[in-house]
Amino acid sequence: MTNAEMNFKALLKKMNHYEQALSLMAWDSRTGAPKKSINQRAEAMSTLSSEHFALSISDEMKQAITHLKEDDTLSHVMKRAVEEAEKMYNEHTKIPAEDFKAFVLLQSKAEAAWEEAKERSDFEFFKPYLEELVAFKKRFIGYIGFEDHPYHTLLDDFEPGVFTETLDSVFSELKKHLIPLVKQVTEAETKPETSFLFEHFPKEAQKNLSEAILKTMGYDFDKGRLNETVHPFAIGINPDDVRVTTKYDEHDFRVALLGTIHEGGHALYEQNIDSDLINYSLAKGTSMGIHESQSLFWEKFVGQSYPFWKTNYPVLKEYASGQFDNIDLDTFYYALNEAKPSLIRIEADELTYCLHIILRYELEKELFEEKVNVAELPRRWNEKVEEYLGIQPENDGEGVLQDVHWSSGSFGYFPSYALGLIYAAQLKEAILKDLPNFDELIETNQLHVIQDWLRSHVHQYGKVKKPKDIIHDITGGGIDPQPLIRYLTDKYTKLYNL
Amino acid sequence: MTNAEMNFKALLKKMNHYEQALSLMAWDSRTGAPKKSINQRAEAMSTLSSEHFALSISDEMKQAITHLKEDDTLSHVMKRAVEEAEKMYNEHTKIPAEDFKAFVLLQSKAEAAWEEAKERSDFEFFKPYLEELVAFKKRFIGYIGFEDHPYHTLLDDFEPGVFTETLDSVFSELKKHLIPLVKQVTEAETKPETSFLFEHFPKEAQKNLSEAILKTMGYDFDKGRLNETVHPFAIGINPDDVRVTTKYDEHDFRVALLGTIHEGGHALYEQNIDSDLINYSLAKGTSMGIHESQSLFWEKFVGQSYPFWKTNYPVLKEYASGQFDNIDLDTFYYALNEAKPSLIRIEADELTYCLHIILRYELEKELFEEKVNVAELPRRWNEKVEEYLGIQPENDGEGVLQDVHWSSGSFGYFPSYALGLIYAAQLKEAILKDLPNFDELIETNQLHVIQDWLRSHVHQYGKVKKPKDIIHDITGGGIDPQPLIRYLTDKYTKLYNL
Numbered sequence: 002m003t004n005a006e007m008n009f010k011a012l013l014k015k016m017n018h019y020e021q022a023l024s025l026m027a028w029d030s031r032t033g034a035p036k037k038s039i040n041q042r043a044e045a046m047s048t049l050s051s052e053h054f055a056l057s058i059s060d061e062m063k064q065a066i067t068h069l070k071e072d073d074t075l076s077h078v079m080k081r082a083v084e085e086a087e088k089m090y091n092e093h094t095k096i097p098a099e100d101f102k103a104f105v106l107l108q109s110k111a112e113a114a115w116e117e118a119k120e121r122s123d124f125e126f127f128k129p130y131l132e133e134l135v136a137f138k139k140r141f142i143g144y145i146g147f148e149d150h151p152y153h154t155l156l157d158d159f160e161p162g163v164f165t166e167t168l169d170s171v172f173s174e175l176k177k178h179l180i181p182l183v184k185q186v187t188e189a190e191t192k193p194e195t196s197f198l199f200e201h202f203p204k205e206a207q208k209n210l211s212e213a214i215l216k217t218m219g220y221d222f223d224k225g226r227l228n229e230t231v232h233p234f235a236i237g238i239n240p241d242d243v244r245v246t247t248k249y250d251e252h253d254f255r256v257a258l259l260g261t262i263h264e265g266g267h268a269l270y271e272q273n274i275d276s277d278l279i280n281y282s283l284a285k286g287t288s289m290g291i292h293e294s295q296s297l298f299w300e301k302f303v304g305q306s307y308p309f310w311k312t313n314y315p316v317l318k319e320y321a322s323g324q325f326d327n328i329d330l331d332t333f334y335y336a337l338n339e340a341k342p343s344l345i346r347i348e349a350d351e352l353t354y355c356l357h358i359i360l361r362y363e364l365e366k367e368l369f370e371e372k373v374n375v376a377e378l379p380r381r382w383n384e385k386v387e388e389y390l391g392i393q394p395e396n397d398g399e400g401v402l403q404d405v406h407w408s409s410g411s412f413g414y415f416p417s418y419a420l421g422l423i424y425a426a427q428l429k430e431a432i433l434k435d436l437p438n439f440d441e442l443i444e445t446n447q448l449h450v451i452q453d454w455l456r457s458h459v460h461q462y463g464k465v466k467k468p469k470d471i472i473h474d475i476t477g478g479g480i481d482p483q484p485l486i487r488y489l490t491d492k493y494t495k496l497y498n499l
Numbered sequence: 500m501t502n503a504e505m506n507f508k509a510l511l512k513k514m515n516h517y518e519q520a521l522s523l524m525a526w527d528s529r530t531g532a533p534k535k536s537i538n539q540r541a542e543a544m545s546t547l548s549s550e551h552f553a554l555s556i557s558d559e560m561k562q563a564i565t566h567l568k569e570d571d572t573l574s575h576v577m578k579r580a581v582e583e584a585e586k587m588y589n590e591h592t593k594i595p596a597e598d599f600k601a602f603v604l605l606q607s608k609a610e611a612a613w614e615e616a617k618e619r620s621d622f623e624f625f626k627p628y629l630e631e632l633v634a635f636k637k638r639f640i641g642y643i644g645f646e647d648h649p650y651h652t653l654l655d656d657f658e659p660g661v662f663t664e665t666l667d668s669v670f671s672e673l674k675k676h677l678i679p680l681v682k683q684v685t686e687a688e689t690k691p692e693t694s695f696l697f698e699h700f701p702k703e704a705q706k707n708l709s710e711a712i713l714k715t716m717g718y719d720f721d722k723g724r725l726n727e728t729v730h731p732f733a734i735g736i737n738p739d740d741v742r743v744t745t746k747y748d749e750h751d752f753r754v755a756l757l758g759t760i761h762e763g764g765h766a767l768y769e770q771n772i773d774s775d776l777i778n779y780s781l782a783k784g785t786s787m788g789i790h791e792s793q794s795l796f797w798e799k800f801v802g803q804s805y806p807f808w809k810t811n812y813p814v815l816k817e818y819a820s821g822q823f824d825n826i827d828l829d830t831f832y833y834a835l836n837e838a839k840p841s842l843i844r845i846e847a848d849e850l851t852y853c854l855h856i857i858l859r860y861e862l863e864k865e866l867f868e869e870k871v872n873v874a875e876l877p878r879r880w881n882e883k884v885e886e887y888l889g890i891q892p893e894n895d896g897e898g899v900l901q902d903v904h905w906s907s908g909s910f911g912y913f914p915s916y917a918l919g920l921i922y923a924a925q926l927k928e929a930i931l932k933d934l935p936n937f938d939e940l941i942e943t944n945q946l947h948v949i950q951d952w953l954r955s956h957v958h959q960y961g962k963v964k965k966p967k968d969i970i971h972d973i974t975g976g977g978i979d980p981q982p983l984i985r986y987l988t989d990k991y992t993k994l995y996n997l
Binding site for chain 1: 512513515516517519520523524527531532533534535536538539540542543546547550719720721722723724736737739740742777
């Protein structure tokens with residue numbers, strides 16, 4: 002390694018240490034930091050963030066990037082590290098500091114306004130903030146520049162290398178199949194009986210169950226811990242310290258159980274990244290979409306699968322308080338996989354979920370193409386919900402105001418959720434080729450074999466492989482909605498006797 | 500405020516934010532951070548510490564100190580901030596970086612060696628490390644310089660402004676009274692019955708009791724939290740975030756109860772420092788000894804007092820499992836205050852505790868006066884234990900090797916423990932003048948009145964007042980062992996019918 006490379010690595014390592022401190026502070030803030038500590042915490046985090054920012058645009062960084070970009074002898078990992086550093090350098094230098102500061106200020110005001118607006122179902126109250134956020138983002142796109150479509154710059158923050166053409170074609174294919182399938186399910190004569198899902202399930206027992214399931218998945222408690230929070234999340238401080246949180250609803254055990262499996266999927270990704278990548282600042286998930294593919298793979302393709310419950314239904318009964326004793330496995334499985342159109346995205350089932358996302362994607366794109374303005378969003382929203390799901394929000398609180406994302410200016414984020422499910426289905430078909438006994442592995446609790454496959458094909462690479470490379474190296478092709486369409490069609494046709 | 504002052508404050512504020520991050524990382528490392536996270540954590544902490552160090556000796560800092568020292572118009576708080584910054588600047592610049600690095604390396608090796616040596620009761624194994632540590636410290640004293648006695652430089656790290664002359668006279672006075680008193684207690688005919696203290700007390704109930712007692716003391720759970728650890732501690736991240744840990748022994752409830760009160764005393768100090776001092780980096784306890792006076796005041800003068808148990812014994816019974824039902828208050832109180840010579844400092848009672856400390860102080864002083872060498876320590880230790888407590892260690896593990904302090908080169912630390920108890924007794928007598936109904940306040944659970952007194956006389960000042968100023972402003976005099984001698988003589992003469 003040349004001196005220039007070593008200096009660059011030392012700089013990345015230092016920046017990573019700031020990131021680790023900031024991640025811990027964020028974790029702590031959400032898992033029991035004292036109420037009155039928030040002001041000081043915010044100030045301390047702001048200082049460390051500023052130092053991190055300063056390093057990312059320092060002369061030393063600029064020189065390192067300029068110098069190393071010319072060097073043909075770099076390893077692939079080092080090349081990726083330079084690319085990522087340059088991307089950050091550009092983002093941090095192209096937006097004028099004053100603008101960025103004003104945007105951060107607007108974000109916090111807008112989030113508070115959104116919370117109030119949602120509470121009161123009052124879109125008019127939020128509208129001016131949203132207009133300003135969109136205007137800021139358009140200006141930022143102007144600073145950063147874009148290829149082909151302004152929305153690409155937004156997508157690049159979450160799913161680098163995925164463009165609107167791909168999304169348009171993938172999503173339109175999904176709509177073509179899912180809208181009629183959802184309609185069929187809605188009109189199906191048989192419906193699952195679900196009341197037993199909502200009987201009392203003591204928190205302590207759910208906690209023990211969550212821990213047991215995480216262990217079965219291969220989550221390493223020597224490199225992580227499970228806590229309780231209002232909004233569950235997983236956070237990777239580094240591959241040796243990846244923490245999961247969950248929430249317990251004593252009248253809906255699915256919240257903790259499926260939530261823990263979901264966050265556990267995120268955590269398995271981060272725990273299994275090659276730790277050599279830490280000092281290149283590449284020991285992170287490569288994109289929102291690939292991250293979500295891991296959580297959704299575990300939640301949907303394992304945790305909601307029939308083979309999983311064939312072996313784990315008796316385990317669930319052990320932890321539960323008798324409510325499942327007279328419910329047979331098929332009835333339970335049907336209930337757990339109930340699908341029906343609903344208004345709230347985060348409560349949606351896997352069948353309808355992508356339609357919620359597509360709706361948001363289409364509106365965002367129209368906004369940035371200036372085909373629709375902010376004032377028209379509620380009407381457009383309601384039209385699309387009706388078109389895709391056959392239902393109507395009663396108010397904007399359960400419509401256009403339901404998600405937090407726009408209130409922080411996070412446009413371009415939503416598509417990653419759907420991509421996650423699409424990727425997961427692609428992975429599932431690829432795994433089946435290597436491990437044709439996939440169902441049997443789940444049934445016999447050999448989840449570690451599946452986890453090993455994910456580790457060697459996805460996890461270990463961190464940010465070294467970009468999302469498209471991950472998918473290409475596994476499937477030989479690109480983003481493909483067909484595996485998801487096949488999966489959903491097959492599963493729900495059978496479940497609902499269509 | 501002048502520009503120079505504002506710049507200096509901004510620099511201190513930034514340094515304080517690093518300290519806050521480091522404190523949180525330290526807290527997390529001791530309260531459930533994943534086992535395998537320690538290496539990365541150590542690296543990240545080392546990076547932040549280095550940045551903090553660099554700021555403390557930066558040109559900006561040097562200029563600020565030089566400039567502000569000449570300014571006669573500074574507020575008292577600002578003056579103290581400059582003094583403290585200069586003290587840190589001198590410490591950090593006088594010791595050559597190479598030496599300091601070698602010392603830090605030695606510390607971690609020596610701690611590991613000490614652990615092994617203690618385990619095996621093998622002083623010879625630890626001896627070379629201890630010799631090197633002492634040699635390093637002597638060299639450091641050479642770099643920093645000293646007034647009158649080399650040991651003063653060591654004391655200055657823990658109890659600035661307290662010198663060997665004071666300690667010699669105070670400790671010799673204590674020995675004169677305590678050695679015979681301990682002998683009388685040892686030979687007393689009546690002894691407390693204590694077996695009921697060791698009956699099973701479920702952890703969950705102890706946890707609830709600990710929380711209840713902390714609330715009664717005035718600990719603010721909106722500015723802190725209680726966790727479980729192997730080695731209990733309190734840590735002030737800032738006055739709005741002061742965390743306490745305790746440990747639960749199901750066969751000795753005193754460990755958690757008195758431990759929580761002790762750490763709660765430390766925490767009340769930090770929670771009640773004027774938060775304006777945060778940005779002067781003065782929102783910390785002013786010395787080890789004053790800190791210990793707060794924990795010991797609460798533990799000994801409140802938590803082990805008769806009035807406290809008059810009102811809290813029924814509370815204890817509620818949380819316990821019946822073991823106290825047939826034990827009357829006087830019997831319980833006598834048991835809780837059992838005093839007898841023992842070998843291990845951290846398990847010693849309040850009557851014998853200072854003798855453990857004086858022994859260590861005398862040996863440290865002899866070491867740095869070169870009157871004794873490291874090889875002679877075990878013999879000298881055992882002679883002194885025999886002389887002060889009338890007992891003999893069976894091996895060095897329960898003798899000279901028992902404490903961790905020397906293994907990290909922390910010479911000069913021990914005296915603060917005894918000073919804490921001396922200060923606490925002085926405070927108690929001073930409080931009695933202002934609050935003659937002290938016992939009644941405790942009995943009627945009006946601890947907040949006592950806490951208010953401590954806040955206004957001690958806590959609020961943080962590092963603005965030095966230890967000697969705190970004591971002087973309260974008592975009108977200096978460090979005085981007589982209140983402690985009066986307290987112990989009175990209490991144990993009565994308890995043991997001497």
